Amino acid sequence: MKVLVPIKRVVDYNVKVRVKADNTGVDLANVKMAMNPFCEIAVEEAVRLKEKGVVTEIIAVTVGSKAAQEQLRTAMALGADRSILIETEEDAQPLAIAKALKAIVEKEQPQLVILGKQAIDGDNSQTGQMLAALTGMAQGTFASEVVVEGDKVKVTREVDGGFQTVELKLPAVVTTDLRLNEPRYASLPNIMKAKKKPLDTVSGADLGVDFAPRTKTLKVEAPAARSAGIKVASVEELVSKLKNEAKVI
Amino acid sequence: MGILVYAEHDNSTIKGATLNVVTAAAKIGGDITVLVAGKGCGAAAEAAAKIAGVSKVLVADNDAYGHQLAENVADLVAELGKGYSHILIPATTTGKNFAPRVAALLDAEQISEIITVESADTFKRPIYAGNAIATVQSSDSVKVITVRATGFDAAAAEGGSASVEAVDVAKDAGVSSFVSEELAKSDRPELTAAKVVISGGRGMQNGDNFEMLYKVADKLGAAVGASRAAVDAGFVPNDMQVGQTGKIVAPQLYIAIGISGAIQHLAGMKDSKVIVAINKDEEAPIFQVADYGLVADLFDAVPELEKQI
Numbered sequence A: 001m002k003v004l005v006p007i008k009r010v011v012d013y014n015v016k017v018r019v020k021a022d023n024t025g026v027d028l029a030n031v032k033m034a035m036n037p038f039c040e041i042a043v044e045e046a047v048r049l050k051e052k053g054v055v056t057e058i059i060a061v062t063v064g065s066k067a068a069q070e071q072l073r074t075a076m077a078l079g080a081d082r083s084i085l086i087e088t089e090e091d092a093q094p095l096a097i098a099k100a101l102k103a104i105v106e107k108e109q110p111q112l113v114i115l116g117k118q119a120i121d122g123d124n125s126q127t128g129q130m131l132a133a134l135t136g137m138a139q140g141t142f143a144s145e146v147v148v149e150g151d152k153v154k155v156t157r158e159v160d161g162g163f164q165t166v167e168l169k170l171p172a173v174v175t176t177d178l179r180l181n182e183p184r185y186a187s188l189p190n191i192m193k194a195k196k197k198p199l200d201t202v203s204g205a206d207l208g209v210d211f212a213p214r215t216k217t218l219k220v221e222a223p224a225a226r227s228a229g230i231k232v233a234s235v236e237e238l239v240s241k242l243k244n245e246a247k248v249i
Numbered sequence B: 001m002g003i004l005v006y007a008e009h010d011n012s013t014i015k016g017a018t019l020n021v022v023t024a025a026a027k028i029g030g031d032i033t034v035l036v037a038g039k040g041c042g043a044a045a046e047a048a049a050k051i052a053g054v055s056k057v058l059v060a061d062n063d064a065y066g067h068q069l070a071e072n073v074a075d076l077v078a079e080l081g082k083g084y085s086h087i088l089i090p091a092t093t094t095g096k097n098f099a100p101r102v103a104a105l106l107d108a109e110q111i112s113e114i115i116t117v118e119s120a121d122t123f124k125r126p127i128y129a130g131n132a133i134a135t136v137q138s139s140d141s142v143k144v145i146t147v148r149a150t151g152f153d154a155a156a157a158e159g160g161s162a163s164v165e166a167v168d169v170a171k172d173a174g175v176s177s178f179v180s181e182e183l184a185k186s187d188r189p190e191l192t193a194a195k196v197v198i199s200g201g202r203g204m205q206n207g208d209n210f211e212m213l214y215k216v217a218d219k220l221g222a223a224v225g226a227s228r229a230a231v232d233a234g235f236v237p238n239d240m241q242v243g244q245t246g247k248i249v250a251p252q253l254y255i256a257i258g259i260s261g262a263i264q265h266l267a268g269m270k271d272s273k274v275i276v277a278i279n280k281d282e283e284a285p286i287f288q289v290a291d292y293g294l295v296a297d298l299f300d301a302v303p304e305l306e307k308q309i
C-alpha cells in the first residue's frame, strides 16, 4: 500500500525567532530552516512501515516555495521514494493546504496519510484533521502507536488524561505525537541517492486550489517580556518570599 | 445568530476548560448556547445549564458520541453550528481533535488557541511556541475557534438557569471505533486547573525521585508536571508534560525543579503568575524567567522545602 506524508519547511526548532520591527511577522531572513520535527516523525513512521513490509511506496508532499525542495530531498534521504512540491509563494493556511492535499490523495489513492500533529511555526494543529474531513477519512491524531492490521489501523493517541486507542478503517489519516518514534539521521549515501529520486512540481492552479489566506494577520508582536527576578540564597528565604512578598502559599 | 460553545465533560460533570470558553464567548457578545454531546450525559447538561451567562443548553445523547470520536462529533457540530456566528471549542486534546474537521466541513479557516478577543472577528493567538503573538482577523461567516483556557477567567459554575433542549441528531460516520483508554488516576488537582504546579525535569534522575515532588505537592495542594525530557526518559507518564506540545498551564505559582528552561518548555508555563526555579546550574535559562531562583542541588533543596512549608 501507498503512504502519503505531507511535510513542512519551518524555522529550525533551536532558533529563537524574533518579531520584525514593523510587526508584520517574524524575521525569517537568514535563519536556519528545517523539516518540522513532527513531520520527521511522520516520515520515520512511514519508513518503518515499509521496512516491515506493510507499505510499498512512500510519497512525500509539501505546499510551499521552491526552497521547500530541500525538505523533500531530506524526506527522500530518510526513505521516501518520490516527492511532490505544490508550489506557491502565498502564506498558505491549513484549509487551503488540506484542499491541495485532497487533490493529491484523489490522484495517488494512498491507504494512509501520515502528518505531524502540529507545525512548530503556526502551531495550528489543523491540517491533518481538515484533510480527513474533506476526504471523509477516519483520523487518529496525536499518535503514539500505529498498528496496521489488514484493512484497519489501530492508533493509540496521547490525550489529556493519558492514552486512548481507536480503530480506523483504511484509508485513514494519522498525525504524529513526539513519542511515536525517534527519527533516524540521513546517511551520506542516502543523501546522494535522494538527489536522483523523482521530485514533481505542480501549482495550486493545476489542482484548482486558491492559496490566498482568508484570515488576515493584522500584526505580529513579541509577547510581554518576563524579566528575571531575584536569586534567593536559601530555601528559608525562598519560602519567606513566597509567603510574605508574593503571597502565593 | 449567537455563539455555540462545545462543552468538555465526562458525562456527569463539566470540565473546567468549558467555563473559560464561556467567558471568551461573553467577550465576543451574543446569546450563548452550550452543546453537551455524549452518552448518558444528562447530569453534565444539567450542570451546563447552571453556568452563569448561558442561555440555552443543547444535549445530544447518543452512543455515537460516547467516546467523543472526532468523525461523529464533528458531523454533529458542523450541522448544528451552521446557525451560529461563532463556534467556540476548548483547546484540549478532545477539542483540538475534532475542531478542524468542523471548520473544514463548514469551509472555514479555523483560528487555533486564541488568548484574547479583540472584537467579534479579531483575536490574538500565540505562534512559534509563544515567541510571537499574532492578531488575526477572520472573514469566514461561521468562525470556528479553539480557546486556550489560560487566556480567560472561568465563568461562574453556578447562578445560571438556561433551558435544556434535547437534539435528536445521530451522526455515526461508521469509519472509526473506540477500542480502549488508559487514564491516569490521581487525587491531586488537574494540571491545567491547579493553583500551584510543581514540575520536575531530567535533573530528577528517575521516577522514584518524583516522590519528593509529590510530597511537596500534597502539602501545597499542587499538581505535578514534568518536562519532556523527564517524560521521554520514562520517569513519569506523558499526560504530565508541560510545554509547547504538552499542557499549557498558568497557575498562581509554578515551581520548576531540575528543568533547564528550553523554549518549548517555557511555552507551556511562562504565563504563570509567580515562577520559582531550583537548579544547580546558575546559567540555566530558566532563571531568566523565574521571579525567585535558587541555585542549589535539588536533592538538598526539595526535602528542605517540604519541611519548611
Ligand SMILES: Cc1cc2nc3c(=O)[nH]c(=O)nc-3n(C[C@H](O)[C@H](O)[C@H](O)COP(=O)(O)OP(=O)(O)OC[C@H]3O[C@@H](n4cnc5c(N)ncnc54)[C@H](O)[C@@H]3O)c2cc1C
Residues within 6 Å of the ligand: A006, A007, A008, A009, A024, A025, A026, A036, A038, A039, A042, A061, A062, A063, A064, A091, A092, A093, A094, A097, A114, A115, A116, A117, A118, A119, A120, A121, A122, A123, A124, A125, A126, A127, A128, A217, A220, B127, B134
Ligand atoms: C513566509 C511565511 C510567512 C508566515 N507568516 C505567518 C504569520 O505571520 N502568522 C502566522 O500565524 N503564520 C504564518 N505563517 C505560517 C502559516 O500560516 C502556517 O504555516 C499555516 O497556517 C499552516 O499552519 P501549520 O503549519 O501550523 O499547520 P498544522 O496544521 O499545525 O500542521 C500540521 C501538519 O500538517 C502538514 N502540513 C502543514 N503545512 C504543510 C505544508 N505547507 N505542506 C505540506 N504539509 C503541511 C505537516 O505534516 C504538519 O506537521 C507563515 C508561513 C510562511 C511560509
Ligand SMILES: Cc1cc2nc3c(=O)[nH]c(=O)nc-3n(C[C@H](O)[C@H](O)[C@H](O)COP(=O)(O)OP(=O)(O)OC[C@H]3O[C@@H](n4cnc5c(N)ncnc54)[C@H](O)[C@@H]3O)c2cc1C
Residues within 6 Å of the ligand: A013, A037, A038, A120, B200, B201, B202, B203, B204, B226, B227, B228, B229, B230, B241, B242, B243, B244, B245, B246, B247, B257, B258, B259, B260, B261, B262, B263, B264, B265, B268, B278, B279, B280, B281, B284, B296, B297, B298, B299
Ligand atoms: C518539537 C519539540 C517539541 C518539544 N516540546 C516540549 C514540551 O512540550 N515540553 C518540554 O518540556 N520540552 C519540550 N521539548 C524538549 C525541550 O527542547 C527540552 O529538551 C526539554 O524541555 C529539556 O528538559 P529538561 O529541562 O528537563 O532537561 P535538561 O535540559 O537536560 O535540563 C536538566 C536541568 O536539570 C538541572 N539539574 C540536574 N541535576 C540537578 C540537581 N541535582 N539539582 C538541581 N538541578 C539539577 C541541570 O542543571 C539542567 O538545567 C520539545 C522539543 C521539540 C524539538
